[in-house]
Amino acid sequence: RAPVLARPSGEPRDDQLMDRILGGDAESFTRLFERHAPTAIAVARSVLGQHHLADDAVQEAFLAVWRAPDRYRSQHASVRTWLLSIVHHRAVDCVRREETQRSRASRLSGFSLVGREERDPSEMVVADLSLFQERANARRALGDLPASQRQVIDLMYFGGLSQSQVAERLSLPLGTVKSRTRLGMGKLRAALGEIER
Numbered sequence: 001r002a003p004v005l006a007r008p009s010g011e012p013r014d015d016q017l018m019d020r021i022l023g024g025d026a027e028s029f030t031r032l033f034e035r036h037a038p039t040a041i042a043v044a045r046s047v048l049g050q051h052h053l054a055d056d057a058v059q060e061a062f063l064a065v066w067r068a069p070d071r072y073r074s075q076h077a078s079v080r081t082w083l084l085s086i087v088h089h090r091a092v093d094c095v096r097r098e099e100t101q102r103s104r105a106s107r108l109s110g111f112s113l114v115g116r117e118e119r120d121p122s123e124m125v126v127a128d129l130s131l132f133q134e135r136a137n138a139r140r141a142l143g144d145l146p147a148s149q150r151q152v153i154d155l156m157y158f159g160g161l162s163q164s165q166v167a168e169r170l171s172l173p174l175g176t177v178k179s180r181t182r183l184g185m186g187k188l189r190a191a192l193g194e195i196e197r
Contacts, residue, residue: 014079021069029066036080037062040087047091053098057090064090073168093160141191149184152177 012020012028014035020028037058044054044061064086065072072082142150155166163181167174 015074018069018072018074018079021066029062032065032079032083033062036083039080040084043084043087044091047088048094053094054091057094058087061087061090089160141188144191145184145187149180149187152180153184153188156181 012031014032017028017032021032040058040061041054044057045051048054048057061083065083072079076082077085142153145153151170152166155161155169156163161169163177164174166172167177170177
């Protein structure tokens with residue numbers, strides 16, 4: 001069924017629904033979902049291609065709206081634009097997760113055929129231990145960063161926020177977020193380089 005473009009008279013506007021959702025009104029949340037879900041699913045499917053992954057991304061996005069409706073800023077965007085940007089971010093995150101899982105599966109796969117012979121199983125164990133060690137090293141290096149740099153990197157790379165969103169979340173100038181990111185990533189690269197040597 002084609003989405004309804006015009007809002008029937010008497011129906012609350014999106015911003016009014018958001019005000020009610022902020023007060024915990026589940027019915028307003030349901031209305032907002034029904035109003036924008038078809039477009040949100042179309043956006044997610046255009047990024048992901050797979051319907052079940054797109055549905056998951058949309059569900060995650062709307063759950064984020066329900067949990068933190070106070071993150072909406074009417075002066076920055078319409079509710080629709082804000083919602084669809086969350087959906088797009090969640091879909092991109094899903095693509096990254098899928099790529100990471102595929103890459104890991106490929107690295108740990110025990111069937112690198114060379115002359116029709118299977119790879120030695122001990123190589124799989126070494127690869128798995130190596131990956132575990134890399135993660136432990138990265139966690140240690142991240143823990144050694146100054147708190148201000150660690151917070152920015154954590155929000156960006158583990159929280160999925162853009163630098164602008166981090167600046168807004170922490171009430172910092174965008175330039176400060178950029179410089180903390182640059183300094184923190186430089187220290188991480190140097191620390192991980194030292195560990196590898």
